Amino acid sequence: SAVISQKPSRDICQRGTSLTIQCQVDSQVTMMFWYRQQPGQSLTLIATANQGSEATYESGFVIDKFPISRPNLTFSTLTVSNMSPEDSSIYLCSVDLGRQETQYFGPGTRLLVL
Amino acid sequence: AQSVAQPEDQVNVAEGNPLTVKCTYSVSGNPYLFWYVQYPNRGLQFLLKYITGDNLVKGSYGFEAEFNKSQTSFHLKKPSALVSDSALYFCAVRDRAGGSYIPTFGRGTSLIVHP
Numbered sequence: 001s002a003v004i005s006q007k008p009s010r011d012i013c014q015r016g017t018s019l020t021i022q023c024q025v026d027s028q029v030t031m032m033f034w035y036r037q038q039p040g041q042s043l044t045l046i047a048t049a050n051q052g053s054e055a056t057y058e059s060g061f062v063i064d065k066f067p068i069s070r071p072n073l074t075f076s077t078l079t080v081s082n083m084s085p086e087d088s089s090i091y092l093c094s095v096d097l098g099r100q101e102t103q104y105f106g107p108g109t110r111l112l113v114l
Numbered sequence: 115a116q117s118v119a120q121p122e123d124q125v126n127v128a129e130g131n132p133l134t135v136k137c138t139y140s141v142s143g144n145p146y147l148f149w150y151v152q153y154p155n156r157g158l159q160f161l162l163k164y165i166t167g168d169n170l171v172k173g174s175y176g177f178e179a180e181f182n183k184s185q186t187s188f189h190l191k192k193p194s195a196l197v198s199d200s201a202l203y204f205c206a207v208r209d210r211a212g213g214s215y216i217p218t219f220g221r222g223t224s225l226i227v228h229p
Contacts, residue, residue, distance in 0.1 A: 004157075031224065033216070042221040043158075057190055101149065103206075103217060105158040 002027055002095050005108035013083055014111045020079045021109045023093030028073035033094040033103070034066070042109065049076050083113045116141045118207045120220035127195045128228050135190040135223045137179075137205030146208040147188040148217065149179055153201045161203075164188060175199070195227045 003026040013019050023032065034046040046066055047055040055068040069077045080087050093106040117140045127133045139145055149161040162173025169181040179190045189202060202224050206217040 041217045048216065091218060094158075102160045103162060104160065105150075107157040110155070 001102075002029065002097065002104040004093055004095060004104055006091075006093055006106040006109050008109060009078055010110040010112075012061040012114060013085055014114055017083055018081045019083065019111060020077050021091055021093075023076045023078070023106055025074045025095055029095040029097065030073070031096045032045075032070065032076045033096065034068065034076075034078045035094060035105075037090040037092060037108070039089075044048065046078070046091075080111065085113045087111065088113045116145075116207050116209045116218045118205050118218050118220040120203075120205055120223045122223050123221075124224045124226065126226050129197050130194050133192050133195040133199070133225065133227070135203050135205075135225060137188045137190065137220060138186050139188060139205070139207040140186060141207060141209040144210045146210060146217075147179075147181060147187075148206040148208075149173065149177070149188075149190050150204045150206065150219075151175075151201050152204065152222075158204065159192070178214065195225075197227045197229055200225055200227045 004053050005024045007022045019063050032049045036046055037044040046061045047057045049055045049068050050088040051070050051073050065081050067079045090108045090110050092108045094103045096103050121136055142145045147164040150158040151161050152158050160182045161177050161198045162171050164171045164181045165191040170177045177192050180187050181188050204222050
């Protein structure tokens with residue numbers, strides 16, 4: 001299994017500002033994922049972050065809006081840039097331990113943009 | 115392509131009664147199937163998974179799920195519901211046969227257990 005922590009756990013931000021969310025894993029993992037969960041909705045994958053390469057973004061998400069860093073095998077950051085109220089959501093970090101293995105999730109970062 | 119459907123937005127059940135949360139899936143090959151639970155203000159927690167073997171899979175907190183290949187279903191069940199089971203439940207599927215290594219999640223089902 002994997003234990004994942006995220007910082008901050010929640011934040012209230014002003015429109016136009018940026019927030020960087022940190023994700024720390026207690027073991028080395030190849031693949032890390034960033035999801036968004038909007039109120040009352042399922043998980044939407046933002047991007048896949050592999051160490052040593054550029055993140056792969058899903059349709060509808062771009063690097064300028066959601067830049068991701070993956071400096072090593074236990075850490076990643078997601079920045080939500082130039083925020084608007086529509087970015088209010090829960091942002092979840094997740095790791096994959098292998099093709100048939102379970103994904104493990106962080107506790108999430110609850111973001112409210114005013 | 116892979117997809118998963120949770121046909122019920124909400125399931126209501128009385129404490130002590132059996133519960134079922136439905137999930138159907140579609141994959142081109144054979145599936146890996148998962149159930150996750152999300153308690154209020156928490157991240158997703160793994161409940162159970164089907165990889166191969168027995169169609170009835172037992173998981174955490176007394177939950178179980180039955181893989182039915184002919185009906186392409188993986189319904190989550192518990193013989194006796196607790197108020198503390200009230201949460202949001204997500205079904206997820208991965209295609210084994212060369213499909214995406216990224217699971218597809220259902221939209222979630224809110225389980226409400228009444229005292």
